[in-house]
Structure formats: C-alpha cells, structure tokens
Amino acid sequence: MSNAESAFPKIVTAGADAILVYLGEGIDPDVNARVMALTNRVGSALGDKLYDLVPSYNSLMIYYNVLAVSEDELRECVRKLIDELQQDGDASGASKQSTLHTIDVYYDPSVGPDLERAAKQTSLSIDDIIRMHTEQEYRVYAMGFAPGFAYLGELPEKLRLPRLDNPRTKIPAGSVAIAEAQTAVYPSESPGGWNIIGRTAETLYDPQADNISPMKVGDRVQFKAVSKDEFEQAGGSLESLS
Amino acid sequence: MIKILDAGMRTTVQDFGRFGYLSKGLTRGGPVDEQAFLWANRLLDNNFNAAQLEITLGGLEIEFQQDGCFALTGADADAHLDDEPLTLWQNFDVKAGQRLKVGYAKAGLRLYLAVQGGFQVEPKWHSCATVERDSVGGLSGDGSPLQSGDTLRFQCDTPQPSRRVSWAYRSDYTKTPVLGLIPGYQYDDFPMSAREAFCYKDFEVSKDSNRMGIRLAGKALATPKQGLVSEGINIGSVQVPSDGQPIIMMHDRQTLGGYPKLGVINPVDLGKLAQLQPGQKVRFSRVEASVAQQQLRRFYQFFNVRLPCQGGDNLRS
The missing domain is CATH 2.40.100.10 (Cyclophilin-like)
Incomplete structure (x- = not known):
C-alpha cells in the first residue's frame, strides 16, 4: 500500500443488521483509544437507531435496527463521526473515563500449572516472570469471548509464549493466563488454551450481581503478587485443575 | 401455572434475547428458530418478546394447572393433549388438569411452546433467555435448563378465536434448505x-x-x-x-x-x-x-x- 492512511477507516458489511468499522491494524493503544472515542460518539449520536456496540482491538461492531436506519445512511453518519473525531484530535474524551484496576494474584505452580514450563521456555526465573508480569500497567483492549473476559495487552516481549497445542477443557475461575502478547483472567470456569501462571480471588463475573463486570475497554489493569495466606483470606480457592 | 412432568432432552426458557450487553461479553441467547418462535406468539396475540419454552428434540410432558390458551410450533412431532392428537402451528384452549405430551421430532429439531400472555419468569439484565455458557437466565436464573417438577406461571387471559398458520408460511424441515x-x-x-x-x-x-x-x-x-x-x-x-x-x-x-x-x-x-x-x-x-x-x-x-x-x-x- 502506497499510503497507509487510505486503508482506514475501512467499513465492511457484517450481516443484514451490522457493520464493522476498522480504524487500524493489529494491537495498538492509539488505535484502540480511537475505537473507544468513536464508540462513545456513535453511541451518543445514533443510540436510538442501534441495538448494540462492540469495540475491540482495532474495530467497532455496530449493530443497528433495520427499521430505524439503512446501511447506507449509517455508513455515512459513521464516516462523518470519524472525520469529526480526527478534527477534534483523536482520542479526546476516551481516556478520561479510564479506571485503574489492581488485581491480587497468587503466583504459584499449585494454581499456575504452566508457571514452571513458562520459566524454562523463556529462560527466566519464576520470580522474574512474576516481577515482569506485575511491573507494568496493561490496557483492556477488548471484552468478550465470555462474560467479563478482558483481553489485556501488551505483555513484555520476553514473556510471550504460544497458546497450548491442546486447549484444556476446564480452567478454574480466577486463573491468570498469558498467550502471545496478551494476558487475561478467566472470570468463570471455562475451556481455554492460554498458559496459566497464577490465580486471583477476585470475582470478575457474577451473574447474580447487578454489574456484569467491573472492567470496560480502555481501562487499565495492574497485577499485584500476594502470598498464599493473603489469597486464601480473600476467598481464593486452591482447587487444582482437572 | 404449568408443571413440568418430564423436561425431555433439553427444554429452556427463551424470550427474544438479551440485548445490549455484547460489549461485556454477554451473548444474546433467544430462540434459534426466530420464525417458529414469533409465529407461536403471534397465534396468541402475545408481545413478540413473550417468554416461551424451546424444546430441543422433544420428549416434553407438562400439566396445566389453570385454564389458558397455548400454541406449539416448530419441528414436526406427534403431540397430544390428554389423549387427543394435536395439530402444530395452531392455538388451543386448555383446561386445568389437562396434560400436554410432545413426542420426538420426526423432522426438524426444535419446538416452541407459547402460552397466552407468556410465561412469567424473573428477567436478568432485561431478559429471561437461558444461556447456559453465561450462567444466566431461565427459571432458576443461572442458565440451567428446566427440570421435571419445575413450575412456570402465566397470566390466564380471555379465550381466543381458533387460528392456524397457513402451510405457505411453514418450512418443510425434510427438504435441503x-x-x-x-x-x-x-x-x-x-x-x-x-x-x-x-x-x-x-x-x-x-x-x-x-x-x-x-x-x-x-x-x-x-x-x-x-x-x-x-x-x-x-x-x-x-x-x-x-x-x-x-x-x-x-x-x-x-x-x-x-x-x-x-x-x-x-x-x-x-x-x-x-x-x-x-x-x-x-x-x-x-x-x-x-x-x-x-x-x-x-x-x-x-x-x-x-x-x-x-x-x-x-x-x-
């Protein structure tokens, strides 16, 4: 491509009642911030014509009511909102709502069955892995896969490991995992193929609560290492993987 | 009220779905055959979103514990009200004490049972749609399917003229679509x-x-x-x-x-x-x-x- 700018925004049809708007490529905090800024603007400007909005790493999925707006009209409105966003200085309005969540994690092979292998594969000590995983703030790039599942990025280069060849069928709720440039907490028991390095006692999805999840795209997350005692006092379970 | 005598292979409560929570990772749920679901509500003059039972494969048996009106649409299965064979895609009056038995699907996979007024199930996040993988919705609120012994309430309404869905609007489930x-x-x-x-x-x-x-x-x-x-x-x-x-x-x-x-x-x-x-x-x-x-x-x-x-x-x- 001779001019990278001309490729984005790119809007594609995603069914009879949805369009997908790409604002860039790959995992990039600036692109993700623009996605969130656009999400807010689209929600305010067109909310009564839409039935859902799903921001992700570099895209925004817009589900609309076919009785309220046509795809052509919607595309035109969205293009206008993207232009305004560019004029107003991209990420304005998105970052000020970002919340920092601190998540206490018990890092130990008993609840992090991939911790020792991760150390071997990365040629780091377990303490190094813990230090590197807790040292920096991560950004919530997307929420999905399962309720309350936040895709966090980006991991330090040295911690990057491929997904498991054979995903586990059952991972306990609260498991803290890494894969490629991403890290996440499994909010509920589920199958999964990421490398598990620890566990948190925090509830990230409670179907009985009013609030589905404390996190939203654009928020920041920092992990903090805690002892076995602290983990158990906070209600953490040491139940092992099946 | 109805009482589930046998829940069959898998029977769940579904309304039209849980909208507006995709950005938190919560999926929509709702009837996978929207057409059959919406016809059942229409036959009874219900709101499109009124809660029904989605019956997978069949095998459901229930007892009505009050008078009412119901409709059964979707897969082709033998159904009986007491000993009387029932036609699908039609509304029926029912008296307290009568039993509805739905056999196994001969063509198609899922049936929809609607009652006039809809089943009254406590919504969670604006919907009672059962989504097992999200642990949300349904009678117990935790995404589990119905079990024998469960009871579901509904508001009994006025009797209705008999109606049926014309063949022209129904799918032939034996055909390759x-x-x-x-x-x-x-x-x-x-x-x-x-x-x-x-x-x-x-x-x-x-x-x-x-x-x-x-x-x-x-x-x-x-x-x-x-x-x-x-x-x-x-x-x-x-x-x-x-x-x-x-x-x-x-x-x-x-x-x-x-x-x-x-x-x-x-x-x-x-x-x-x-x-x-x-x-x-x-x-x-x-x-x-x-x-x-x-x-x-x-x-x-x-x-x-x-x-x-x-x-x-x-x-x-």
Missing part, C-alpha cells in the same frame, strides 16, 4: 475457489452442533491467513478455521472471534439451519445485503418486533 449468504467481513480475502465452493456445494450438519454454533462438514475450503485480531461476530457469521470446515455462529455464540469469516447468513433463513438434524444437507447461495435487509424489515414489521435501543449510555454496566 438453500440459505442466503450475505458476503461480508473477510469475504474478499478468501480465494475465489472457496467463495465458489461455499455457494453451490452441499454441506452436511455435524453432530457437534449446538446453540453456540452449527458445524458443517464438506469439502475443505481454502482460507485466507488465520490469526486475525479478535473482532465482533454477528449471529449467522460463517467462520472458517484452518481445517476449512465452516462453523455458523448461532444465538449463544461468543461475542468476539478471530477466525476469518465469509459473511453472514440471511437472518430470515437462519431458523431453517437451526432446525436441521445432524447428517442433513444444506446449501448456500449469495444474497445482496440490500435484499436481505428488506426481507428483515418486512419480517420485523410483520411480527411487530421492536428492538431495544442502545441509548446514550452506550456501554451498559
């Missing part, structure tokens, strides 16, 4: 051979299909580069993982995914796919988005479907 594909997403990135093969070649419904996705088996499709960054996936999306066997995402789908997608099945055709038994064949042909959109508008207007708005508070907690 041809479903519309609205090209979209990464369609242009797929090799021409895959685009051609998907439309006009037969696929078989695999037994690993469920309310999350319907897996198809056929000649493997060539795919573009795998490893997309996760993005929103609509109901009906045609995902093609690296093994080349398409998966069509249904109402309990995950909200984000990273497989390349050929496009999305025309929503007014999707119910036919939901009714296919494992081993049955299905075929696809391209449809213009504008045509599918016009069909969806007519469909929503006919059944009085009013989708909830995603207001200024665009990312609900």
